[in-house]
Amino acid sequence: MVIIGSGAGGGMAAHTLTRLGVKCLMLEAGPLFDFQKDRSLVNLPDLPYRGFGQPGRFPHVVQASELDAEAWADEQQNPYTYPKDAPYYWVRIRMVGGKTMRWGRASWRLSDLEFACKDHDGEGENWPIRLADLAPYYDRAEPMFNVTGRNEGLRQLPDGKILVDDSADSAPVRRFIDSCKKLGVPTTKPRRATGTLASSTNVLLPGAIETGNLQLVTNAVVRDITVDPNTGRASGVRFVDRHSKRDYHVKARTVIVSASALESCRILLNSTSPRYPKGLGNSSGTLGRYLFDQFYVKNTVMCEMNSPRGRGGGYVVRFRNVDKREKNFLRGYTYDFGCGGTPPARYIPHYGEALYKELDRLRGASFSMTTMGEVLPKYENHVRINKDVKDAWGIPALHIEHKYGANEHAMAKDAMEMAEAMCTGAGFTILGRHAQMVPPGESIHELGTVRMGADPKKSVLNGYNQSHDVKNLFVVDGSSFPSGGAQNPTLTILALSMRASEYLADQMKKGAL
Amino acid sequence: MASPAAAAAAQAATPPPAPQAASPATEQFPALKVTAADAATDGVIYFFSSEQFLALTRLCEAIAPAGANRPSAVDADVPAFLDFFIGQSPAATKALYRDGLDRLVRDGVAGASLSALKDSWSCAGPADAFARFLQQAKNDILQATMNSREWAAAQGRASRRDGMPTGYFWRHVD
Numbered sequence: 001m002v003i004i005g006s007g008a009g010g011g012m013a014a015h016t017l018t019r020l021g022v023k024c025l026m027l028e029a030g031p032l033f034d035f036q037k038d039r040s041l042v043n044l045p046d047l048p049y050r051g052f053g054q055p056g057r058f059p060h061v062v063q064a065s066e067l068d069a070e071a072w073a074d075e076q077q078n079p080y081t082y083p084k085d086a087p088y089y090w091v092r093i094r095m096v097g098g099k100t101m102r103w104g105r106a107s108w109r110l111s112d113l114e115f116a117c118k119d120h121d122g123e124g125e126n127w128p129i130r131l132a133d134l135a136p137y138y139d140r141a142e143p144m145f146n147v148t149g150r151n152e153g154l155r156q157l158p159d160g161k162i163l164v165d166d167s168a169d170s171a172p173v174r175r176f177i178d179s180c181k182k183l184g185v186p187t188t189k190p191r192r193a194t195g196t197l198a199s200s201t202n203v204l205l206p207g208a209i210e211t212g213n214l215q216l217v218t219n220a221v222v223r224d225i226t227v228d229p230n231t232g233r234a235s236g237v238r239f240v241d242r243h244s245k246r247d248y249h250v251k252a253r254t255v256i257v258s259a260s261a262l263e264s265c266r267i268l269l270n271s272t273s274p275r276y277p278k279g280l281g282n283s284s285g286t287l288g289r290y291l292f293d294q295f296y297v298k299n300t301v302m303c304e305m306n307s308p309r310g311r312g313g314g315y316v317v318r319f320r321n322v323d324k325r326e327k328n329f330l331r332g333y334t335y336d337f338g339c340g341g342t343p344p345a346r347y348i349p350h351y352g353e354a355l356y357k358e359l360d361r362l363r364g365a366s367f368s369m370t371t372m373g374e375v376l377p378k379y380e381n382h383v384r385i386n387k388d389v390k391d392a393w394g395i396p397a398l399h400i401e402h403k404y405g406a407n408e409h410a411m412a413k414d415a416m417e418m419a420e421a422m423c424t425g426a427g428f429t430i431l432g433r434h435a436q437m438v439p440p441g442e443s444i445h446e447l448g449t450v451r452m453g454a455d456p457k458k459s460v461l462n463g464y465n466q467s468h469d470v471k472n473l474f475v476v477d478g479s480s481f482p483s484g485g486a487q488n489p490t491l492t493i494l495a496l497s498m499r500a501s502e503y504l505a506d507q508m509k510k511g512a513l
Numbered sequence: 514m515a516s517p518a519a520a521a522a523a524q525a526a527t528p529p530p531a532p533q534a535a536s537p538a539t540e541q542f543p544a545l546k547v548t549a550a551d552a553a554t555d556g557v558i559y560f561f562s563s564e565q566f567l568a569l570t571r572l573c574e575a576i577a578p579a580g581a582n583r584p585s586a587v588d589a590d591v592p593a594f595l596d597f598f599i600g601q602s603p604a605a606t607k608a609l610y611r612d613g614l615d616r617l618v619r620d621g622v623a624g625a626s627l628s629a630l631k632d633s634w635s636c637a638g639p640a641d642a643f644a645r646f647l648q649q650a651k652n653d654i655l656q657a658t659m660n661s662r663e664w665a666a667a668q669g670r671a672s673r674r675d676g677m678p679t680g681y682f683w684r685h686v687d
Binding site for chain 1: 549551552575576577578580583594598601602603606627630631632633634635636637648651652653655656657660661662664665677678679680681682683684685686687
């Protein structure tokens with residue numbers, strides 16, 4: 001068994017399979033980062049760029065700070081392209097643990113509004129599975145990551161096996177929740193994995209290595225997956241050492257790809273052979289297609305709270321298109337909200353002494369909301385190989401085309417107006433509002449391009465994340481999503497990977513693989 | 514003289530002694546206090562012309578003046594920092610600053626030329642390049658002031674707490 005990638009999907013596959021006695025070799029493109037040894041406390045003013053970071057180093061990674069710049073994949077070594085008028089912000093981490101090293105830890109379940117989305121409103125494709133299929137795996141993934149939150153019994157946001165957060169809300173949060181109630185909008189506590197170390201590196205991989213069944217190879221940059229021309233099955237993986245550039249080939253009985261949504265797709269598209277000229281497992285022609293993510297409008301409203309002020313935050317649950325059909329868009333959106341900071345100086349139309357006076361007056365007075373909206377998967381939003389551009393190891397790069405459409409724009413505008421109504425109803429003063437979505441990719445929730453589906457003519461994977469064409473090939477990351485709602489995707493990746501891995505082990509036992 | 518093979522066999526028969534734990538006194542490496550270059554001296558001004566640099570200094574005084582428990586942007590060496598920082602920035606940012614400062618050289622850094630800083634915020638930002646320059650300069654000057662060691666020291670003096678902001682730095686791992 002070869003597992004490509006050590007993040008949420010690969011980590012869970014290794015965790016699950018090694019416990020079932022399956023010998024696994026994991027290939028990770030980056031190094032092992034030690035949280036104790038490799039991080040140190042510094043005085044921020046001693047940083048050479050005073051916290052601004054080196055200019056121009058990460059044109060597409062707004063998350064990179066001067067403190068953690070080394071955590072993000074280098075954009076020069078790992079190039080990609082996009083149309084001039086449609087920038088794509090591809091945010092990558094290459095180290096053991098993948099993006100679980102820096103995730104926001106929000107851990108929501110998808111609902112049957114997503115799994116059976118086409119049944120609900122006629123748009124897109126249903127998943128080949130339903131919540132009932134995945135619920136037993138969510139049930140096990142949540143306790144592993146110590147997810148906290150509050151179950152609300154809402155069908156659009158399924159309850160979880162979570163540690164109950166019954167902490168008291170501050171006065172302004174209570175005023176905000178009351179205002180939402182008057183508008184018929186449900187809210188809940190944040191639901192997230194506990195601890196900054198809730199990563200694959202800490203939760204999933206140590207136990208897998210302890211079984212003696214996992215070998216973890218770092219700095220192994222995968223080129224492609226090789227195929228047995230007689231059987232059409234995957235036969236192994238070719239990779240190159242990141243430092244020495246020495247090439248290797250490892251044989252595999254089964255290959256699990258979980259290199260992050262777009263890297264997984266890139267590996268499959270680069271794995272061409274006479275038998276699979278359009279990429280591995282691409283008889284449907286949908287490999288690389290139906291790229292989507294979740295759009296963010298950061299600080300769609302920034303407000304000044306009225307007194308008494310307070311701290312804390314929460315989550316506004318999807319309320320659009322749940323029980324009735326809205327006028328001008330499909331699906332829905334959610335918000336994170338938080339309060340107790342100071343509004344950024346750009347919202348304060350003063351300078352000099354007057355600016356400082358306003359900043360003092362507004363200290364701890366901010367209340368802000370960020371929209372997270374569902375993005376419709378569309379055939380035309382896609383990735384393909386750009387043969388003219390290669391990475392530092394000579395591997396052809398991706399060309400990414402993703403534009404938001406009328407549905408997303410209408411939703412972002414509605415979300416801004418609703419946010420304003422919620423805040424005004426709570427007695428807050430709006431300092432600024434807008435509906436400008438961040439560029440596609442920036443939410444780091446990229447999904448699709450290797451989607452699962454019941455129909456092999458319209459999808460790449462079946463309901464067990466297994467290739468329709470190549471039975472010993474599994475893809476267990478976010479690339480497998482046929483739709484994604486507005487819920488942060490990691491928990492669903494964990495559950496899907498666990499389910500696929502148990503199915504795989506069972507198939508091996510039965511001799512089917 | 515024993516043959517090399519016999520010597521190797523003898524060596525194998527008597528394994529080397531286990532390494533002794535060194536005494537803490539010799540094991541401990543002294544922690545040396547080092548000083549960041551820009552705390553010890555001034556950076557060389559290389560990007561802005563002397564007229565532009567003077568206008569930038571005036572702009573810093575106007576946007577972030579000193580107050581009780583608060584250094585000015587000039588106290589915090591922000592003009593020199595921005596000369597370094599903007600000098601390394603992408604071409605569009607360089608041009609925005611140079612053109613904006615040239616206009617301030619021409620018009621002076623008076624209340625009238627800074628009026629765009631009193632416009633309320635919009636997501637798209639002002640259409641006018643000079644107004645965009647002023648908005649960005651305001652944010653840069655304020656952040657560079659608040660992230661300075663002079664600011665941290667003043668906050669520390671005011672609050673009994675050590676005002677030094679800290680954070681975890683991720684080292685390069687190859």
